[in-house]
Amino acid sequence: MQRIQAYYRIESDAADVERKAQAIAVEQSVEMPLAPIDDAYVLENVIASVGEIVALNHGQFKARIDYGVDTVGDDVGQLFNVLFGNCSMLPGVEILDVELPPALLARLRGPRHGINGIRKLLGVERRAITATALKPQGSTTDKLLQLCQAMAEGGIDIIKDDHGIVDQYPHCRFAERVPALQRCVREVSARTGHKVIYAPNLSGDLLNMLKQLELCRDEGVEMVMAPPMLMGPANFNALVEQCDVPILAHPTFAGARRIAPELLFGKLLRLVGADGIIFTNYGGRFSYSLAQCTALAAASRAPWGNIAPAMPVPAGGMTVERVPELLATYGADTMLLIGGSLLEAGPRLRDRTQSFVDSVAACSAGG
Amino acid sequence: MQRIQAYYRIESDAADVERKAQAIAVEQSVEMPLAPIDDAYVLENVIASVGEIVALNHGQFKARIDYGVDTVGDDVGQLFNVLFGNCSMLPGVEILDVELPPALLARLRGPRHGINGIRKLLGVERRAITATALKPQGSTTDKLLQLCQAMAEGGIDIIKDDHGIVDQYPHCRFAERVPALQRCVREVSARTGHKVIYAPNLSGDLLNMLKQLELCRDEGVEMVMAPPMLMGPANFNALVEQCDVPILAHPTFAGARRIAPELLFGKLLRLVGADGIIFTNYGGRFSYSLAQCTALAAASRAPWGNIAPAMPVPAGGMTVERVPELLATYGADTMLLIGGSLLEAGPRLRDRTQSFVDSVAACSAGG
Structure with a gap:
């Protein structure tokens, strides 16, 4: 029988941890007292079981819980x-990791384009994006168009909308903005010979x-x-099914839940089909550590059954000056996303963009 | 100018809190350095501003941030x-509450049926549901049908699917299950004269x-x-738009460590149109306190512009024996949801269900 193996961090004293792990196993599978369950199929394939429990530091344990693959x-x-689901509301419980059986991976499929698809689209073989x-x-x-043109002429690969730009402003409707910006990147690409992509x-x-x-x-x-x-x-997965171009996953609202960032960004978002996974970089204004960021980037590219590697996209408070450090940390199979720090250049936006591009090229050539 | 007023709990020392609040205001509105912004519309209507900041206990502050209503x-x-969105990933930040201007409430609409609609549908005027x-x-x-019949004959008002029952089992397909269970509750309602509703x-x-x-x-x-x-x-809101019957919101994946449960369950889920809001009850196996639960139930029923009251639905590890206490806590405009504790009765399921129903009737008559 195939099992989904999930790992949880549980706050507990040693005497209680087995009981707490068992409570999660019941909560997340049958969610009822076990005594009245007499159905052989449910007993064998549905009720989750507790696997190995190992002690971490300071009253913390890591417990494996095995779920029947049929439940999904x-x-x-x-x-x-x-x-x-429900155990997100239990006190002192965080989900750390998951291993999925090959049959489930084959059904879920993951990125349709992934790192290789994004590289091919851009015609960039080795350097970071x-x-x-x-x-x-x-x-x-019109204002966004001016910015887009300057950044495109600066030689950047990808220009995305801010995630706060939706369809809320009469002076910036999706139906007008997208054709205008797409025309802009197409025109600059044709003129300069450097392919620029716009991602609405x-x-x-x-x-x-x-x-x-x-x-x-x-x-x-x-x-x-x-x-x-x-x-x-x-x-998101339904959108991926309908989408014939690579799709970037934006992390907004992700922090509201107790899911380890390595798992959420490194594995789960890849599993549901994100080709590029934007996450908040270490040392910026967000809370993930260097170790978490490198672990999630490694997870997004690690071999995983039939699931294609997804492109890690560190972002959030990054600067052009940090490019060498960031590439030393993440390596070339990475998309560096710098927004506000370029826009800060104002009228020198094109030049600042070009410095970013040149820095990535220089670091990649040296690597 | 109309503003959305949001309240955040911020972990900080006193010297830093103003800066941290300002960082959230920028993060959640323009998400870029302010210096290069020269557009009058953006300056006036888009950049969020910091309102009152009050000290709470132990290095905690409550800060109000005002957002332009156009941004939504x-x-x-x-x-x-x-x-x-992004500030969910900032360390030491929790969203506590929000006040919305009437124009936004009018657009968002909230529950289409709410407490009154659910009562009317059931023909129950005063007692708890x-x-x-x-x-x-x-x-x-077939097994679910047997359970449904026993609980319907026991006189319960509403029988819902477990949220873990989706469409994953060949022996329990949605397309077969729903017609069969709906026929069951219709038949029992006709025979007994007590209206029972099935909620898939x-x-x-x-x-x-x-x-x-x-x-x-x-x-x-x-x-x-x-x-x-x-x-x-x-x-969820799009589903509400297409749905002509009341809709219950299940709390799975809500894992709202950093969204105050009073806000999430008491206001936000009501705002997006939930008629009944299931939440994890105090004193059960989840982490919400009595004070949080009563506050969220009060919020779900409080007058709020054009937004209809939503029915609070405490659930999770509740027992028939607790009915008097629960009704004393929540009052009659409440739906008590007891699952596992009824199913534990096995062959006496119908009788246990009837005890639940009788206890609610008795408490409500005495009230």
Whole structure:
């Protein structure tokens, strides 16, 4: 029988940890007292079981819980439901990691393009990928267009919308913004010979996102961005199914839950089909440590059955000056996303963008 | 100018808190350095501002941040994005509460049925509502049918699917289960004269849920359940738009360590249209306190512009013996949801259900 193996950090004293792990196993599988269950199928395939429990530091334990693969079926939402549904509300419990049987990996599929697809699209074989964001929300389409042009001429690879730019402003409608910005990157790419891609931010409910995706397809947009934790992983996965270009996962709203970042960004978002995974970089304004960031980047690229590697995209408070350090940390199979720090250059936006691009090229050549 | 007022708990020393609050205001609005921003519209309507900051205990502060209402538009997902998108990943930050201007409330609408709609549907004017869950997942449709019949004959008001029952088992397909269970509650209601409602659990991505909703409509199902935090609030809201019966919000994946439960369950889920809001009760196996539970129940029923009151639905490790205490705590505008503790009765399921029903009736008569 195939089992899903999930690992949880449990705060407990030694005497109680077995009972607490058992409570999670019951909560996340049958969620009822075991005594009245007499169905042989349920007893064998549905009730989760507790595996190895190892002590960590300071009243913390790591417990493995094994779930029947049938409990998930081929429903990505149900995978999250089984792994961390109700137990997300238990005190002192965090999910650390998961191992999935090959049959489930084959059904869920993961990134459709991944690192290789993004490299091929850009025609960039070895160096790290450069990316930036259009900001601030509330700007007119014309203003974003000016920024886009300067950054494209600076030689960047990917220009994405800020995730706060949805379809809320009459002066910056998705239906006008996306064709205008796509024309801009196409024109600059043709003129300079350097391929620049624009990645619009999809928003609203899934039905609206699918309509936006249709417009992107009509305009020849070659990459899109969407927020898996805000829209729900099953809906992100449904979007991936309909999307024929690489998709970037934005981390907004991800921090509201007790899921280890290495697991969430390194494995689960890859599993639901993100080709590039934006996460908040160490040493910036967010809370992930260097160790967490390198672990999640490694996880996003590690061999994993049939699941293609996803491109790690560190972001958040990064500067051009940090490029050598960041590339030493993450290596070349990385997309560096620098937004605000480029925009700070104001009228020198094109030059600052070019410094970013040159720095990545120089570091990659030296590596 | 109308502003959205959001309140955050910030861990800080006194010297730093103003700077940290300002960082959240920037992060959640323009997410870039302010210096290069020269657009008058953005300066006036988009950049968030810091309001009052008050000291709480032990290096904790409560800060108000005011957001321009234009930044949200009429997009429910964007509301969550603005309130707790990136700052969900900042260390030591929790969102506590929000006040929304009337124009935004009018656009978002909230519950379509709410407490009054649920009471009318059941024909129950004053007493508390009784509810239970079909479990465990993995059972055949026939087994669930037997449980449903016993609980319906015991006189319960609402029988919902366990949230772990999706469409993963060939022996318990949604398309077979829902018509069979709906026929059961209709038959028992007709025979006994006591109205019983079956609420199926919708699952998968939004497109699949909308298909399931269609089937429910065809079968005359009078209530459904869906998980807003697993499917994303914008997608839950889209489901509400298409749903002509009351909808219960299941708390799975809510894991709201850094969203105050009073805000998440008491206000935000009501805002996106949940008619009944299931939450994990105090004194059970989850982590919410009595004070949090009573505060969230009060919030779900409090007057709030044009937003109808939603029915609070405490659940999780509750027993029939606790009914008097629970009703003394929550009052009659409450749906008590007892699942596992009824199912523990095995062959005496019908009688245990009837004890639950009788206890609610007795307490309500005495009240």
